[in-house]
Amino acid sequence: MTDRPADRPADRPADRPVVTRFAPSPTGDLHIGGGRTALFNWLFARGRGGRFLLRIEDTDRERSTPEATQAILTGLAWLGLDWDGEAVSQFARRDRHAEVAREMLARGAAYRCWSTPAEIEAFREAARAEGRSTLFHSPWRDADPATWPDAPHAIRMKAPRTGETVVEDAVQGRVVIRNDQLDDMVVLRSDGTPVYMLAVVVDDHDMGVTHVIRGDDHLNNAARQQMVYDAMGWEVPVWAHIPLIHGPDGKKLSKRHGATAVGDYQAQGYPAAGMRNYLARLGWSHGDAEVFTDAQAREWFDLSGIGRSPARLDFKKLEHICGRHIAMADDAALLQELAGYMTAAGLPALMAGQRDHLSRALPVLKERAKTFPELLDKARFALVTRPVVPDAAAASALDTVSRGILKSLTLHLQSASWTKEALDATLSAAAAEHGIGFGKLAAPLRAALAGRTVTPGVAEMMQVLGRDETLARLGDAAG
């Protein structure tokens, strides 16, 4: 762990355009941590005119499902992370992986091993009992070919037993691991299938990946993987092992923390842009920048800005950031994303007329909502149809006196000009006429117009509703 960024190989390999990848295993929903890893890769590549690739690590046939693959693609799509080319199936490349294993054999970088799982387990058992290292040392490493049995065998990496392996990591710095801490990992199982540790390396190499940005649970693995690169004479990519995300309590994120899948966040009504912003800021920073656009994130994102300790999810801050993004979103895009949210949340779709009213109301609503459900709630005045049924609090604001005031206000509004300024002036005049403050007038107006006591500004609502609807609702309420 030393000097960053001085000795960081951040731009190695130097002369190639950046290629990053996201490589999830399809065993469940796209986890929020996975989403952030994908985001970092996407940001890094897109900010440098590079390519961002997607590879599905489906070599575990037991646990991999097509549904999970679909969930990952859907999650990435919602987050707005687009990848270049087709998603690569790791399983489909198994022949290539086996070929590399055989090549390692030919180069003397690997050897055939006939040790059975039972033998290996017995070895570890004994090692544990005697307090020795449980790293397995295969008796076949230097066996005479004359003694080779005629039976299925695994292929093991012939790892150096002395010296050390140095992982130059763009985030963690220089990590040194003694080679006697690493064993001869299996690269090809005795049934001929490759293990992950080999497959990642082969795939990353073949796909031309220059920067491997992934969770720091792979940091130790990087040392082993580097041995494969070295054995094959391939250039090692830039490593960037990022800390994982934890729950609000600091523990590893799990189901009991609530939303862990990316899709959960969509269903809860967080806008994707806010999500990207928040996730980018979790474990990465650019000075004091807190709220920024995708374009800024792409421009600013760099490996040296990534922190080294795990970050906790903070839903309050997520909401705040999302609120800012809703406020600065383009109306049409917002409306479309809102529709996507409603589908994801299982809400009935808006009817054409409602969509229209919502669209008109959006400018006054988006300043006040942090999430889509909140926005929809505040939009209720524009969505409901007459007669507006007041809730209890609103009903009590519509007493006899108030209704009388509304009635007289109706007269003024019939001829009023329907601009914000004119409406404000008309309302102020009406309040003055009855010798009451604006607030006293606004309360029954809210009740009449929205059936609630908490609403957007009254003049704003009137503008959204239009003169006819406004007068009709006032008429309903004034009786």
Add this chain to the structure above:
RNA sequence: GGCCCGUUCGUCUAUCGGUUAGGACACCAGGUUUUCAACCUGGGAAGAGGGGUUCGACUCCCCUACGGGCUGCCA
């Protein structure tokens, strides 16, 4: 057990040997006000503990504590 990584306000973080340790979210108090939101002003709030190195450590080194990861013919 062994190895690796981490530890600054409650939370996300800035700081890359010299700062009154900065910002943001949250919180509290005022202000604005037409309810809510927003906004403005102010406030409380931090370097895990212990040793070094240095004129000077949050920053470099070591130890301890705590958290996390790896240690599979899982990924």
